[in-house]
Amino acid sequence: MADHHLDHSSSSSSSSHRRVSGAGRRGKAFLLLMASFATSIFVAFHISSSSHSLNNIHPAQTRLSLVHYNNVRRVRRPPLQPGNVSSSSPAAAFSDHFPGVPALPASPPPVNAGRRSDEDDVSKRSGRRTAAAEVFHEKDLFLEDYAEMNSTLKIFVYPHKRDDPFASALLPAAGDPGGNYASESYFKKSIFKSHFITKDPNQAHLFFLPFSVAALRNDGRVGVGGIKGFVKGYVSRISREYPFWNRSGGADHFYVCCHSVGRSATETAVDVKLNAVQVVCSSSYFLPGYIAHKDTSVPQIWPRHGEPPRRSPENRTTLAFYAGALNSRIRRDLVGIWENDEEISVHRSRLKTPYAEALLGSKFCIHAKGYEVNTARIGDAIYYGCVPVILADFYDLPFADTLNWESFSVVVATAEMRRLKEILKGISHGEYVRLQRNVMKVQRHFQWHKFPVDFDAFHMVMYELWLRRSVLRLSSYH
Numbered sequence: 001m002a003d004h005h006l007d008h009s010s011s012s013s014s015s016s017h018r019r020v021s022g023a024g025r026r027g028k029a030f031l032l033l034m035a036s037f038a039t040s041i042f043v044a045f046h047i048s049s050s051s052h053s054l055n056n057i058h059p060a061q062t063r064l065s066l067v068h069y070n071n072v073r074r075v076r077r078p079p080l081q082p083g084n085v086s087s088s089s090p091a092a093a094f095s096d097h098f099p100g101v102p103a104l105p106a107s108p109p110p111v112n113a114g115r116r117s118d119e120d121d122v123s124k125r126s127g128r129r130t131a132a133a134e135v136f137h138e139k140d141l142f143l144e145d146y147a148e149m150n151s152t153l154k155i156f157v158y159p160h161k162r163d164d165p166f167a168s169a170l171l172p173a174a175g176d177p178g179g180n181y182a183s184e185s186y187f188k189k190s191i192f193k194s195h196f197i198t199k200d201p202n203q204a205h206l207f208f209l210p211f212s213v214a215a216l217r218n219d220g221r222v223g224v225g226g227i228k229g230f231v232k233g234y235v236s237r238i239s240r241e242y243p244f245w246n247r248s249g250g251a252d253h254f255y256v257c258c259h260s261v262g263r264s265a266t267e268t269a270v271d272v273k274l275n276a277v278q279v280v281c282s283s284s285y286f287l288p289g290y291i292a293h294k295d296t297s298v299p300q301i302w303p304r305h306g307e308p309p310r311r312s313p314e315n316r317t318t319l320a321f322y323a324g325a326l327n328s329r330i331r332r333d334l335v336g337i338w339e340n341d342e343e344i345s346v347h348r349s350r351l352k353t354p355y356a357e358a359l360l361g362s363k364f365c366i367h368a369k370g371y372e373v374n375t376a377r378i379g380d381a382i383y384y385g386c387v388p389v390i391l392a393d394f395y396d397l398p399f400a401d402t403l404n405w406e407s408f409s410v411v412v413a414t415a416e417m418r419r420l421k422e423i424l425k426g427i428s429h430g431e432y433v434r435l436q437r438n439v440m441k442v443q444r445h446f447q448w449h450k451f452p453v454d455f456d457a458f459h460m461v462m463y464e465l466w467l468r469r470s471v472l473r474l475s476s477y478h
Helices: 002-055 118-126 139-152 182-193 213-217 223-241 244-248 260-264 270-275 329-338 355-360 377-383 414-425 429-446 457-467
Strands: 155-157 206-208 253-257 277-280 318-323 344-347 362-368 387-391
Touching: 139 457, 155 182, 182 213, 182 253, 182 457, 213 223, 213 260, 223 244, 223 260, 223 270, 244 253, 253 270, 277 457, 318 355, 318 414, 329 344, 329 362, 329 414, 344 414, 355 362, 355 377, 362 377, 377 387, 377 429, 387 414, 387 429, 429 457
Parallel strands: 155 206, 206 253, 253 277, 318 344, 318 362, 362 387
Antiparallel strands: none
């Protein structure tokens, strides 16, 4: 009996222990579940709060953390009111209306609101959203900032005389710029004629290093192999003769280069690469010498004069067009896949027939990466009113801080090249018309002029520099 009592007591004690142990495990599981739930809520809130900023980054760009430009914090200002800008200011003169570009008809009320449309399905399948109506990320902010930039920004150019041994590389070239690398020369000629120049370095927000990589490349004393040594020696010289470089480490300095050899120009001048603003055509996230948000992209533009020709969307019969040298794997793959297609016209070399007619007759014009991510084909397409199709991964597109590239171009990852036709044919006629009209709206931003014109390529580059100026005014020079 005693043994039975002992067994019963032992059994009761063991059962009680199991109940307590089970309750403890359930309590721990509950705490872990609540912690997991709280973490999920926090992550969802973080994604929701940051998605607006991420959506402003172009899909062609690597999703990088947003970085403030050299201590400049951009604050959203109230929308520009009609009375805020005088009628004589550049901002007042800006309009979405362009001669010869009829306004789009007002959109009718949505039918079956709340239901997913066929166009939504196509956009989802093609991996892109419907074209945005506005070519700017923040038009009111841009116009307000542009007016301030145009009236306040000051640049000091390191002076050089005509008898300098390297005057041809340090001063504006005589004659009109031409060829693939004209953007570099156009910028220099434009800035020397502009109201942004100051002879008083104490007024300067930025300092221009005026050496021309293209000119140095063609100089027998320097050549491709000697450019990096020239740049290092030039910076050493100005840092001895002037205090401006040393006081900021070069952070308020910039140079402009459109030739591909420019990416090696700063290899031995590390401070230039890490600190100065590099305004370059070869603006690739993949290149170790290019630092996104610090550096900026200038469009490579083949100079053309006069008003761009017009051709309506209905009279553009070729779906897509490409012609050029096969100097990269991407171009070889493009031609290999689509060479015999009846709707996509691709060619293994430059055309023997007029290039302009091919651009005018095409709905979409393909920019495929060659040696570098950049070529003049984007500028060509925009000039002739052809919607650019960009096959160049990691390309930091020109003026992407300001222009909404999604509204006037189609970016296709090179891995999706076999789906190119599906993607382009998946764009509805209405969406294509909107893209093409937006191309015509941005034409003025991709043109150089003998004398700078408001909102042209020169002023857009100046605006990009203005965004990167430092808000700190350093000690005065005596």
